Amino acid sequence: MTGLIHIYHGDGKGKTTAAVGSAVRAAGRGKKVLIARFLKTDDSGEVMGLGHVPGITLLPCDENFGFSWEMSDVQRKAASLYYNNLFRMAWEMAAGQDGADGFDMLVLDEVIGACGLGFVHEDVVVEMLRGKPGGLEVIMTGRGPSDELMECADYITEMVMRRHPFEKGISAREGIEY
Numbered sequence: 001m002t003g004l005i006h007i008y009h010g011d012g013k014g015k016t017t018a019a020v021g022s023a024v025r026a027a028g029r030g031k032k033v034l035i036a037r038f039l040k041t042d043d044s045g046e047v048m049g050l051g052h053v054p055g056i057t058l059l060p061c062d063e064n065f066g067f068s069w070e071m072s073d074v075q076r077k078a079a080s081l082y083y084n085n086l087f088r089m090a091w092e093m094a095a096g097q098d099g100a101d102g103f104d105m106l107v108l109d110e111v112i113g114a115c116g117l118g119f120v121h122e123d124v125v126v127e128m129l130r131g132k133p134g135g136l137e138v139i140m141t142g143r144g145p146s147d148e149l150m151e152c153a154d155y156i157t158e159m160v161m162r163r164h165p166f167e168k169g170i171s172a173r174e175g176i177e178y
Contacts (some may be wrong), residue, residue, distance in 0.1 A: 002084050004154040005129055006139040009112060012159035019107045020046050022139055027055035031104035036090035038083050038114040038142075056101070059090055068117050074172045076118075083119040089113065094136055105137040112142025114130040114151065126152060 006022070010017040023033045035050065036059045042125070050058050062149040065071060088096075094104030108125075115122040129152040133140060140149070150156055167169070 003133065003135045003137055005132075005152055006137075006155040006157070007112070007145055007150060008139065008141045008157050009143060009145050010159035010161070011143060012161040014159045016044075016046060017110050018157065019109055019139045019141050022048065023050070023056055023105060023107050026105045026137070027053050030156040031055060032101070033057065033088060033105040033107065034094045035059065035107040035109065036086055036111075038086065038108070038110040039066065039117075039121065040110060057093075059093075061086070061174065065111060068119075074119065074166075080119045083114050084121060084124075087120050087125065089168040094138075095133050097102075102133060104135065106141070107139045108141070110142045111140050112145045114142070115146070115149070116142070116144050122146060122149065125149070 006019075008018045020035075023035060027033050033056045035056060037044065038061070041064045042059055045060060050056050052093065063079075063082050065075050068076075068079075071079065083155075090106060090108065092098045093100070094103045094106035111120060114120040115125060126148055129138065129149075140153075145153075145156075
């Protein structure tokens with residue numbers, strides 16, 4: 001790997017799926033992959049499957065703060081502290097700054113949304129991306145990346161929603177849940 005930075009964003013489904021697919025491909029080539037998830041809990045569909053893939057380390061996301069628009073100021077502060085710490089821990093592990101061997105790939109699932117909500121300090125993310133180890137591949141997902149985040153990226157892929165079952169009155173719970 002050459003240590004590129006990817007952004008998968010947009011209003012369509014597939015951002016996490018693309019990131020997970022890249023992680024599985026890298027692990028299949030013997031690379032070490034670290035995945036940190038923001039704004040999601042461990043009951044997300046990918047968690048159970050990824051736990052069985054050799055070469056992939058999945059950081060737990062065991063705090064649930066609810067929907068951002070329903071949070072009190074106290075909950076928002078708690079979420080910010082939690083997610084900023086999660087980002088720092090993931091970055092230090094991936095870069096080998098925690099004293100252990102680093103990783104070849106770091107997936108920061110929904111970190112873009114966490115930045116947009118003010119739960120992760122975007123200036124810190126940008127600073128880390130600009131000074132990242134040369135061989136570390138970084139994948140970020142989420143809606144609404146800032147211009148500054150996009151300037152850091154080598155790959156930018158936008159998922160566009162063209163049709164959604166909600167338009168027909170079908171909820172996500174009526175289909176296959178994954």
